[in-house]
Amino acid sequence: MRFAFTDDQKMLRDTVREVLQRECPPEVVRAAWEGRHEGAKAVWSTLAETGLMGMTASEEAGGMAMTALDLVLPLEETGYAAWPAPIVDTVAVGIPLLEAAGTEEQKERWLPAAVAGRIRIVLSFEGQDVVAHAASSDLLIAERDGAAFCVPMAEVTVVPEQSVDRSRDLGRVSFDVGPRSRMRQDIDxxxxxxxxxxxxxxxxxxxxxxxxxxxxxxxxxxxxxxxxxxxxxxxxxxxxxxxxxxxxxxxxxxxxxxxxxxxxxxxxxxxxxxxxxxxxxxxxxxxxxxxxxxxxxxxxxxxxxxxxxxxxxxxxxxxxxxxxxxxxxxxxxxxxx
Known part of the structure; x- marks a missing residue:
């Protein structure tokens, strides 16, 4: 079997590469190191216009129903640019998890905004309460005691933590574990x-x-x-x-x-x-x-x-x-x- 990416997959990679070359030079990364995230957020808005943020959402949710294989090349380009943003948390993980495990109320509130690139999602798995980009994001999806929770960042306590990479803006997160923020319980x-x-x-x-x-x-x-x-x-x-x-x-x-x-x-x-x-x-x-x-x-x-x-x-x-x-x-x- 000969494996190769399709022309569409390579075209998407090239689109992301061009945007990052133009809008995410080293100066944007350096600004994030100094606590100035405006440039990185502007890149987010531009990439949202290309449809990147909705890649992994279903067509019913306004996305493109693409897979990990479609996403891997664009993510590689975000690494090449060292773009300081929670792109993996939001696009690769957060949106599919929210669509699959979110309650109707949670999906109605957050999913369209995430697909359109208006919000940023961060993750906190069991035993991983130190989260990158926590202070500059809008929604936390967290795992606690085997259950999933969907919590607005306004309801999350974030204690800043030091990082070897200051552009990632680390924070230790905590929140009240309650039924209102719990995601669906009728699924695996x-x-x-x-x-x-x-x-x-x-x-x-x-x-x-x-x-x-x-x-x-x-x-x-x-x-x-x-x-x-x-x-x-x-x-x-x-x-x-x-x-x-x-x-x-x-x-x-x-x-x-x-x-x-x-x-x-x-x-x-x-x-x-x-x-x-x-x-x-x-x-x-x-x-x-x-x-x-x-x-x-x-x-x-x-x-x-x-x-x-x-x-x-x-x-x-x-x-x-x-x-x-x-x-x-x-x-x-x-x-x-």
Whole structure:
């Protein structure tokens, strides 16, 4: 079997890429680091106009009924740009979960706004009460004691937390667990929440692939531009080896992410294992590429004034998000033994 993305899937990727190249330069990421999120929110509005926010909603809900396989390339592009926004929480996980598990009242209030891109959703799974972008979002979907809750952020207490990536705006969330915010109880919440966790891990893996690509591109360009002894440092064999090894790590991880997206899109029985493999290798690749890119740049790569550090710190943060490598290795072990 020959696997390839369709022309429509690649066209959607190109549309997202063009918007991010135009509206999410490093200055927007840097502004988010400084607590100024206007630029990132403007990108959200522009992408909402393309229909990206409604990709995973059903046609009845005003969306396009697309799958994880359709979404994986656009998410990769958001990683490449290091766009500081809860795109995975909202589009890959939040909207499908709200549509499947929300009460009629919850869906009427929140689903059309989410599909249109007027609100941002964040997630808090069991044991994960530290949430990225909590203070700048509108709705929290949370798992507590095996049940799902849909809580307006106005009713959530958010205590700011420090993060290695300051553009992610971490906060520890808490709320009153009550019947008004509880989502439907006449469904298999455990199965839906398990699927939601897989979608979150896959979306994060896709963003990590994008981050790896960008860091490698930065390192290659620097190796071409930086000269020592009258010639670019990229002509040195040791530098070439670092860059080649980084490319190998990235290219090995990428098909695992695409395979996991296909497994989720087709409800393949091996989907949980495929997702865990994708998250492990995408995280490892991003961390390896970050290390090699920093070595190529030298000390300047870690300075606050240079853009590379923002991509490296995003990679470190996302490698741990929705399960680090140790978590997913243990998960694979439970699935296959």
């Amino acid at each position: 919440a455990g199965a839906l929440l398990s699927l939601a966790r897989d979608r979150a891990a896959l979306g994060t893996a896709a963003r990590l692939i994008g981050l790896s690509r960008r860091m490698l591109d930065m390192a290659v360009q620097y190796a071409k531009d930086r000269e020592q002894f009258g010639k670019p440092i990229g002509t040195q064999q040791a530098v070439k080896h670092r860059l080649a090894n980084a490319l190998i790590e990235q290219e090995f991880a990428r098909p695992l992410v695409y395979r996991a997206a296909w497994c989720l899109a087709t409800s393949a029985p091996e989907a949980p294992t495929a997702v865990s493999l994708a998250k492990i290798y995408a995280g490892q690749a991003a961390q390896f590429v970050a290390k090699q890119a920093l070595q190529v740049h030298g000390a300047i790569g870690y300075t606050i004034e240079y853009d590379l550090h923002m991509w490296m710190k995003r990679a470190w943060a996302l490698a741990a998000a929705h399960g680090d490598a140790a978590h997913h290795r243990e998960r694979i072990g439970r699935q296959i033994l």
